Amino acid sequence: MKNGEKETKPRTGVVSFERRKYPRLSVDLPIEYSQIDSSVSNAGRGLDISGGGVLIYFPEQMDLSQYLKLKLSLPLGSELSTIEVLGEVVWMDMHLDKHRGDYRCGVKFIDISQEDMTKLKTFLRSLSG
Numbered sequence: 400m401k402n403g404e405k406e407t408k409p410r411t412g413v414v415s416f417e418r419r420k421y422p423r424l425s426v427d428l429p430i431e432y433s434q435i436d437s438s439v440s441n442a443g444r445g446l447d448i449s450g451g452g453v454l455i456y457f458p459e460q461m462d463l464s465q466y467l468k469l470k471l472s473l474p475l476g477s478e479l480s481t482i483e484v485l486g487e488v489v490w491m492d493m494h495l496d497k498h499r500g501d502y503r504c505g506v507k508f509i510d511i512s513q514e515d516m517t518k519l520k521t522f523l524r525s526l527s528g
Contacts, residue, residue, distance in 0.1 A: 423447045423454075424526045430455055431470040445471065450516075450523060452486070452507040460502050461488045467506065473522040480522075482515035484508050 428445035430453070447454045453471070461467075469484045486506040511519070 422527075423449045424523060426526065428453075429472050432457070432467045435466045435468065440470075448523070450508075450519065452489070452505060455504055455506055457502045457504060461491055461504050463488055463491065466509070469506070471519075473518060475518065475522055475525070480518050482511070482518050484515065485510035 424447060426445055426448050428448065430443045430445045431440045432443055432455070433440045441458065443458065444456045445453045446456060448471075453469075465488045467486050467488065469486050471482050471484065473480050473482060485508075487509050488504050489507045490505040492503040
């Protein structure tokens with residue numbers, strides 16, 4: 400190396416890769432939900448969805464690892480189709496607006512029938528098309 404020249408070192412950096420198994424798609428879906436041991440249904444809103452779960456705004460606080468029965472209303476073509484899913488709360492944000500009652504949670508799909516999974520995949524394809 401000559402005088403005045405700087406030695407160049409190889410550059411390294413951090414690359415952030417998406418670790419999700421399923422891509423998320425933005426939606427605005429009405430969702431009915433109930434706790435496993437309850438017959439009382441409540442309403443929430445789904446704001447993004449994938450083949451593995453859904454982001455839901457609930458009017459009440461949920462517990463991590465809580466299981467919920469979900470009914471999602473999906474627009475398929477000119478019809479509205481309902482699918483039923485057993486889900487588990489896997490993450491939650493703090494209370495966003497105490498006056499509106501918004502609790503944001505990630506819910507992972509635990510159990511879904513083959514027929515409902517087919518409807519969900521058809522819906523997801525229509526969103527990403």
